[in-house]
Amino acid sequence: MNERLERLKDRILSATPTLCTERARIYTAVYRENEALPVARKRALALRRTLEESSIYIGEDELIVGNTASRPKAAAIFPEYSVNWLLNEIDGIDNRPAESYAATDGQKAEIKALCAWWKGKTLQDRAEANFSPTLKAINDSGIVHAEGNMTTGDGHVAVNMFRVLELGIGGYAAYVGRMDGALDPTRYEDLKKRQLYLAMLDALAGLAAWIRRYEAEARRQAASCADPARKAELETIARSCAAVAESPPSGFREALQLSCFVQLVLQIESNGHSVSLGRLDQYLFPFYRKDAEAGLISSEAAKELLSCAWLKLLAVKKVRSWSHTRFSAGGPLYQNVTIGGLTRDGRDAVNELSFLILESVGDMKLTQPNLSVRYHRGMSREFLAAAIEVIRKGFGMPAFNNDEIVVPGMLKLGVSLEDARDYSAIGCIEVAVPGKWGYRTTGMSFLNLMRVFLATLNDGKDTKTGQTFHGGTGILESFKDFDGLMAAWKEQLAYYAGASVGIDVAVDSALEELVPDLLCSTFTDDCVARGKHLKEGGAVYDWVSGLQVGIANLGNSLAAIRKFVFDERSVAPKELMAALESDFAGPAGELLRLRLLNQAPKYGNDEDYVDELVVEAYGAYVGEMATYRNTRHGRGPVGGGYYPGTSSISSNVPSGSVVPATPDGRKAWTPLAEGCSPTQGTDTRGPTAVFKSIAKLPTMDIFGGVLLNQKLTPQMLSGEAQRDKLIALLRAFFDELRGWHVQYNIVSRETLLDAKRHPAKHRDLVVRVAGYSAYFNDLAEETQDDIIARTEQVL
């Protein structure tokens, strides 16, 4: 990291997160002034005016420019999504246990005034109006947690950056204009398309104007700059902006700058997180190669520009409600960059730029971007070793996704072979074909499996709230044998799968009606060709998944009940139920808890007894979800369905905080297991056993991703021979066992404990929370404890 980058990094890390009211002010004004317009046009106008009028800046030392709010680490406000939480929480927003935002009294007053106008008009209001009373009660109960989807929208998307760089903004405007010109004004459908095209043109014009403003700002600063070196840099920035405001880029720097502008503007347009850059090493490489061959850029200069781009991603902040914040600890934006993998024609896609991206991410040690490496069988040892060099730095990146399972899985869904090979990670571990896939490939809705499981033991009664949503399946005592319990589980699970889809449909239709996104739709195939925005079915492919939380707890609970209640009959059903109800109170309760915890097989140790229960119990969900259709089904996209997903991010902590004691020996209100990883501290047979256990799942059908976290201490990676063993471990997991994903925390337990005691000493400490990395200091204490508790695998 050179001095410029150190200064830039330090400035952002030391900046206080703040709120920015400009976007909210402009959006509110445009909506109020244009009530008669269709919503797409209102939104396009609001975006355009925001891009034309909101504050822009070019900071000292910056080489790549762009900002989503008035200053680094300022969070824009998106009142059209939800205001209820804002009105409730704005007064205390600067005083939260984590993710606080400094806000002046004037800002708070302004936000309240703006929100007052939006009350009753937001996405959340519409979604809730769509709920049946039962769905509302299920959503309120916390068994399904879809709050993020209603308060911030879906996100989880990557646009067609290849095409953006090929056509340029002007090229897209011309394309939309041509489509608009071909419409027949006498047809109803064409009238609808017309409104969309006009909106898209407005949005594109806004984007071009925004880029021009950076050009002007760079020229203004250059004119008064006394330092000739900086003056030249500012002039280069101005030229780069001018070059891409309408035309396609010609060189690496312009291409990277335009990619950044698009990445940032998508996060001004909509509030969903996990907006991802896709296969950056693929679409930027032709520009890099051309410049490098012409002697216009060195690898060091390219790395510096990439690093400057990462800092732009780091400066983006998103303010969430407190309850949603707990599900996304550390305030992540999950802006994913994917490198490696296969080319569209099936060759190894790793190129020189893949290495430069990897190295620059490793040098910077930031939480953004979220870097994923697409592994495939033919990946060179050299590239894997370079990836492990970055992993050794201990900030959780890169994560690995596995082409050997994702590509065939996509083919099975009906994705074309070329597109399947062209997938990228979105957000954390979830995947999609960038620029061709609808919103929310995975995420934003959580199903709490353990609440469902406890209801299964209680004739459908939710033990947390006392409500019965689906009764008549029997209590534990009534099951003649284990199969009876499993059958009841499957029935309850099917019921809640349906409920979660019901909530999804209610929210999706509200998203379609109230917050269509114009730029994101323009840049995603085939929205323009079809004249449909993403939520209307504009994408080539469209599958979504929610996330299921508590998979390891589910399997371990089933195994404990099977062993003690049914096989050995050493624990009476009544005894177990009473212990769960009392949270294992008293010495007898604690004794039973320890038996459940220590004497029953645990998932993650390659023991079929329990692993097969995970496969059966969670596998039932896999089959169930395949029967549902999303709101885009039959409206254009290939697919239009659902699949399961396990990238539960940090939701295992808040999800656990609403679950009473469970039969795996877990105390009430403590965290659930995260992702598809084993329960904290119960995988005692080492990483190969964990890999074997997880590989028993029907991974190819869990297309929302199978998340596995492993923690390694730094000394486990000392020496080349040890690192080669890690590569061999990965190859076996991916080639032979067809694992989906793995990511590593390389940090010692002592370091984590010390960081908890002395946060100031570890300002820089980044840990892998789940599908992403966060600064340890940004995490709530309970999440810190959870990370410390995860088993250290000995390598």
Place this chain on the structure above:
Amino acid sequence: MIFDIQRFSTHDGPGIRTVVFFKGCPLACAWCENPESQSPRPELLYTKAQCIGCHSCLQADNGGAVQSDPGGGILVDRSVEPPASLESVCPARALRIAGREASVAEILAEVRKDLSFFATSGGGLTLSGGEPLAQIDLAEELLGAAAAEGLDIAIETCLAVGRKAVERVADLPLHWLADLKHVEPEAFRRGTGGEVELTLGNLRYLAERGVDLSLRVPVVPGFNDDEASMRGILEFAAALPRPALPRPAAAGPVGGTGPAGGTGSVAGRHLDLLPYHDLAAGKYAALGREYPYPLGLRLEAGFVETCAELGRSLGLDISLGG
């Protein structure tokens, strides 16, 4: 009798390995990091800090191995052999039985679970202990069966056994990881209770046969952490006859293209220096034994590195810490 099967071992031969620990050892090294490996009988490990005083073990069939402790927890009667079932009655994992009979078929079924990882890393099965050659029938059968199904095989041994046992497995394609703790008879006897000539003779025998032989030298305070002892050890190692053929590559497919590790490694005999540590102290307590060294004791800083330098100057391929 074995006391553990450990998967994903990365310091016990090439690649990723599964290690089978044999119970019982002819030596009794004071610093032994697996004290439960020494006795050939099953033993009870009792971790008092884990005990919740539930007395489940007292109520179960315990063969008299445990009694109530008026001071809290339980007392272990070391003179009584604990029944194998005792481990599973303790809900707190305070009791563990070290030592069980296991058949070759049973062991191989466990070892086969990691075939995928052996394949990509060039790993396989390692016998360790205790002393595997002290149970030569089991060792020979297990190694033979493993080799017959194509598993890579290795053995960690102190070689303090009769030549006959060594001969019985010497023709197998084994990676030998043999201890060389000392070369002075008196010092060896004091530290290990054994006769050094048995070990040294077996080492010479194996070296002459040209087997794949690596040496492992624990560097232990007060035993061999002086220059004279280490010089003797290293010179003995360097003087062992060298096989005509270079020893097989130490790593599998992934290791093939990397630069050669270590210095002066033109096929010098590999010798691993293992610095003393006290991580095993807790196991001594669990066995009701006194840990013979003061906690926190460390080797003099830089000593192992000096030995490594000396070894390299003698033409050995030295690595540190396994």
